[in-house]
Each structure stands twice: as C-alpha cells, then as structure tokens.
Amino acid sequence: MSGGRIKMFPDHRHPDPHAHAIHKPGRRLMHHVPLHFVHKRVAGGGGRNVNANLNLVAFIDFLIVTVIFLLMSFSASGEITVDKNINLPKADNVDDVIEAPMVSVNGNQVLVDGSAAGSTRAIEDLGRMQKVDELFDILKRKRELWKSFHPQKPFPGVCILQVDENVSSLVVKSVFQTAAYAGYPNVSFMVKKRGKTSN
Amino acid sequence: MGGVDVGSSGGKRQMNMEINMIPFIDLLMVTIMFLLITAVWANFSRMNANAQIPGPPDPTKEIDPQTPEKVLNVHVTDSEFKLVWKQGATVVSETTAERPKQAGTELRYDDLAKKIADEWKQQSSHQDKSDKKQDQAILHVDNRLPFKEVIAVLDAIYDCKREMMVDNQAKAFPAFNMSFSVR
Numbered sequence: 001m002s003g004g005r006i007k008m009f010p011d012h013r014h015p016d017p018h019a020h021a022i023h024k025p026g027r028r029l030m031h032h033v034p035l036h037f038v039h040k041r042v043a044g045g046g047g048r049n050v051n052a053n054l055n056l057v058a059f060i061d062f063l064i065v066t067v068i069f070l071l072m073s074f075s076a077s078g079e080i081t082v083d084k085n086i087n088l089p090k091a092d093n094v095d096d097v098i099e100a101p102m103v104s105v106n107g108n109q110v111l112v113d114g115s116a117a118g119s120t121r122a123i124e125d126l127g128r129m130q131k132v133d134e135l136f137d138i139l140k141r142k143r144e145l146w147k148s149f150h151p152q153k154p155f156p157g158v159c160i161l162q163v164d165e166n167v168s169s170l171v172v173k174s175v176f177q178t179a180a181y182a183g184y185p186n187v188s189f190m191v192k193k194r195g196k197t198s199n
Numbered sequence: 200m201g202g203v204d205v206g207s208s209g210g211k212r213q214m215n216m217e218i219n220m221i222p223f224i225d226l227l228m229v230t231i232m233f234l235l236i237t238a239v240w241a242n243f244s245r246m247n248a249n250a251q252i253p254g255p256p257d258p259t260k261e262i263d264p265q266t267p268e269k270v271l272n273v274h275v276t277d278s279e280f281k282l283v284w285k286q287g288a289t290v291v292s293e294t295t296a297e298r299p300k301q302a303g304t305e306l307r308y309d310d311l312a313k314k315i316a317d318e319w320k321q322q323s324s325h326q327d328k329s330d331k332k333q334d335q336a337i338l339h340v341d342n343r344l345p346f347k348e349v350i351a352v353l354d355a356i357y358d359c360k361r362e363m364m365v366d367n368q369a370k371a372f373p374a375f376n377m378s379f380s381v382r
Contacts, residue, residue: 056220063227070234080243089350090305093357093373094244127342129381160245163346170342172349173379180250188245191350194305 082162082190083111089165091191100158100188101142103135105167105175112138123171132178139182159184246353248377269322271315271375274339275352280311284322292322306351312358319359319374328364336375353377 030038080097082088085106104111110118110132118132139159147155159179163172179187267287274281279298284291296314301307325332336356340349361374 056224060220060224060227063224063231067227067230067234070231070238073238074234080239082243088243089347091244091246091350091354091357093354094246097243097245129342165345165347165350167346168342169340169344169346169349172346173342173381176248176250176379177381185250187248187250189248189350189353190243190245193242193244 081114086162086164087166088162088190088192090194092194094191094193095188097160097190098158098188100156100160101139101184102160102162102190103139103175103179104162105171106164107167110135110175112142120167120171123174124168127170129170129174129177131181132174135175135178136182139179139184143183155183156186157184158186158188160188160190162190246350246357247373248353248379250378268335269324271318271322271334271336272339272380273315273336273352273356275341275344275348280308280314280352282314282318284318292318294318306347308351308355311352312355315356315375316359319361323374325374326361328362328369331363333372333376334374336377337380338377339380 033039081102083104083106085108086104102113103117104114105120108120109116110120112135115138117135117138123130123132143155143157161172161175161179163175176187269284269286269291272281272283272285274283276298280296281293282296283293294314296308296311299308299310319334320326323334325334338349338352338356340352356375356377357373359374360371362369363372364370
C-alpha cells in the first residue's frame with residue numbers, strides 16, 4: 001500500500017477501472033471507505049434475520065378443525081328459501097321443516113313456491129274472510145299432480161305457510177282456510193327457532 | 200415442510216422423506232371455501248296446525264252418535280286470555296289469564312303456558328301414555344291481531360307436553376293440536 005495508508009481490507013478493485021463494466025449486484029454506498037466500523041455499519045450484517053419460519057402445524061390444525069365444524073353443520077337437503085320481504089316470528093316449541101308446498105304471505109301478496117297466487121291487500125280491503133281463488137287453483141293443481149305421481153300413496157295434505165310477523169290474522173285465516181279447502185288440512189307455520197338464551 | 204423420519208440407515212439411499220404440505224393446505228382451503236359457500240346458517244322450523252274439516256259422509260256406514268270430546272277454546276282479547284273447555288255446546292269450565300303488554304318483536308306468554316298446562320292436567324281425557332289422541336285447542340283471535348301474537352299464543356299452547364308411547368318408548372309430544380276458529 002502506498003502513501004502510508006493502513007491496508008485494513010484487501011483491495012478487490014481491478015487496476016483497470018474499465019475492465020469490468022458489469023459488477024455483481026449488492027451494496028455499493030460507502031463501501032470504498034477503508035474504515036472497519038463504517039464497513040460494518042453499511043454492510044448491515046449482524047442484524048436479525050428477515051426470514052421468519054412459520055409453524056405450519058398450528059395452521060393445519062386450525063384448518064382441519066374448521067373443515068370438521070363446517071362438515072358437521074352441512075345440510076345436504078339444500079337451502080330453504082324465504083322471501084326477503086318476510087320477517088318470520090320466533091318460537092320455542094317447533095318441529096323440523098318437511099318437504100311441502102311453500103305458501104309465502106308478505107304485506108302485499110301471496111306466493112306459492114315463488115309464483116304469485118293472490119293479493120294480501122285485497123283480503124284486507126274486503127275486511128272479512130274469503131277464499132283466495134288463485135291460491136286455491138294452484139294448490140289444487142299441485143295436489144292433483146302429486147296424486148298422479150303417487151297413485152298408491154295417501155296424500156299427506158301438508159303445506160307450509162311463511163307469513164310475515166306483522167300480517168293480520170284475517171289474511172292468515174283466509175290463506176289457512178283456502179289451503180284446507182284445496183285439500184291441505186295439515187297447515188304448518190314456518191318460524192325461526194328461538195335461541196336458548198334469548199327472552 | 201412436513202417430513203417422515205424413519206431413523207438413520209447404513210444404506211446409501213436416504214430414508215427420510217419430505218412431504219410437500221402445500222397441496223394439502225390447498226385442499227383444506229378449497230374444502231373450507233366450498234363448505235362456507237354452501238352453508239345454511241338460518242335455522243327455520245315449523246309449528247303444526249290443523250283444519251278440522253269433516254270428510255264427505257260415507258253412505259255405506261251407519262252414523263254412530265258419539266259423545267263430543269272436550270275442546271279447549273282459547274280466546275285472545277285486548278286485556279286477557281280466556282280459556283274455555285267445551286263439550287259440544289256445553290261449557291265445562293272457564294278461566295282467564297292476564298295478557299301482559301309486551302314491547303319489542305319477541306313475544307312470550309309464559310303465564311298463559313302455565314295456565315294451559317294446569318288446565319290440561321285437570322280437564323284432559325287423553326293423559327294416558329298409550330292414548331295417542333291429542334286434545335284439540337281452538338284459537339279465537341281478532342282479525343286485526345298481528346301474526347306474531349298468534350304464534351306467541353300457539354307457542355304457549357304447544358309448551359304443554361305429554362308423554363306418548365312410540366315404538367315401546369315414551370316420547371314427549373305436544374298435548375294439544377291447534378286449529379283456528381273461522382267465525
């Protein structure tokens with residue numbers, strides 16, 4: 001080393017500065033300073049490792065527990081569709097829902113399996129119980145269809161009413177009576193099952 | 200990654216195996232997504248009612264006059280519930296229960312349920328376990344009464360349970376079967 005400089009680090013520079021146009025990637029800033037503490041500081045060595053090891057066992061355990069919970073609560077019978085305009089009342093003493101024609105009654109209309117079968121307003125405006133003709137025809141057709149498919153079996157006569165909690169009893173009784181006339185004497189009301197803690 | 204260590208061996212081939220966990224995690228993730236999408240969270244149930252419709256008369260059978268059964272008539276008025284046991288047109292007993300004013304959407308008539316259970320114990324003729332017939336309750340409500348009130352009364356009626364023998368086992372069933380009065 002010439003000029004009395006202390007040679008702390010070996011000089012890797014090529015004598016000819018134009019000999020290597022392409023250099024190995026890495027830190028460049030202040031690397032030429034021949035002081036040990038500067039080199040140590042700019043090199044960034046000795047710090048915490050930036051790569052962290054993730055324990056996969058706990059993660060897989062969590063995934064398996066989630067899968068088991070979802071599998072246990074899985075219902076293969078499919079979703080029971082409830083009209084979005086209907087707010088069902090809650091009850092404690094209930095049975096499981098069975099496969100039967102669904103009659104939805106909201107504040108405006110009566111629907112059977114999604115298709116219109118009468119007007120709630122018309123019943124309320126009349127002010128007395130009446131047979132809902134459209135509903136009667138649809139339910140009767142469904143009953144005849146069921147009988148043609150199952151000629152040997154007795155007709156169960158069950159239909160389920162999804163009635164909004166604020167609909168008046170007049171409408172409920174009219175729909176109930178119409179269903180009974182159409183051959184469905186066993187009418188069930190769909191409700192939400194009340195939780196054990198709620199009052 | 201996961202691995203299987205079967206101990207060291209003197210042979211040349213490496214006995215420890217590395218299992219790639221990524222496809223396994225992918226499978227679990229896909230299963231969770233499928234189950235979450237197809238999950239049914241709403242818990243819907245039903246409450247039975249029955250329309251008492253007499254069938255067409257059978258001309259081949261002789262009409263056998265029978266003593267009418269006792270029926271519980273539940274009248275809902277503005278201030279109270281009236282419980283009337285009737286046998287045909289004859290009033291057998293009559294009692295009342297207070298109808299509490301309840302705010303909010305969740306209605307519950309616990310006192311009515313207790314009163315109905317007491318009445319059933321005193322008046323019902325279908326209390327034996329082997330008797331599979333249910334007592335009949337007829338609900339008399341005003342035409343303007345909201346449906347949630349009807350369901351609250353129905354819930355109180357069905358709160359009264361009795362044991363019935365099914366397949367040589369005693370099971371709890373509602374003591375009453377409910378129908379509407381359409382007058």
